[in-house]
Amino acid sequence: MLTSPAPLAACRPVTEAAPSFEALYRAHVAEVGRVLRYLGVASADLPDVCQEVFVVAHRKLGDLEGEGGARAWLRKIAVFVAQNHRRTRRRQREDVDDDLGEQPMPGTPASERLEQRQRLQRLLATLTDDQRAVFVLYEIERMTMPEVARALSIPVQTAYSRHHAARQRVVDAVRAEEGER
Secondary structure (H helix, E strand, O other), X not given: OOOOOHHHHXXXXXXXXXXXXXXXXXXXXXXXXXXHHHOOOOHHHHHHHHHHHHHHHHHOHHHOOOHHXXXXXXXXXXXXXXXXXXXXXXXXXXXXXXXXXXXXXXXXXHHHHHHHHHXXXXXXXXXXXXXXXXXXXXXXXXXXHHHHHHHHOOOHHHHHHHHHHHHHHHHHHHHHHHHHO
């Protein structure tokens, strides 16, 4: 005989969580996909890895505290899923490919954007996984450093240190790239 309703609350039916999960998915799937690309997930693997992020999120939905934390919470999951994916696949990070399936005409704004995305991916590929995660969350996703540290479960000073090292590597890579021209 149960003496407390608490165990019953932990066994809530899936249908009760589905609407809030569906809203979470719809609101954040595009952002999660973008973060995964910046974290080095290849385009071909993106749908599967993105799905894995949301499988983990669904499994841990009870850990989410308030809607305001959903963005950082999903990015934390995305960082760890992306790192695990790369480790298990033992792949080199790939340059971003053309999402349209064909190369845009040279000299067009679409062509320039593609070149910029490819250059960013090359620069990000020079970073270690830890540096890349901090750099992407801080510089691209515009999270504060304390938010980055919480998302990655590291001390704030460690986040700052990784960011500093990442920035230096990016600057060095830009200088090397410009020296080749």
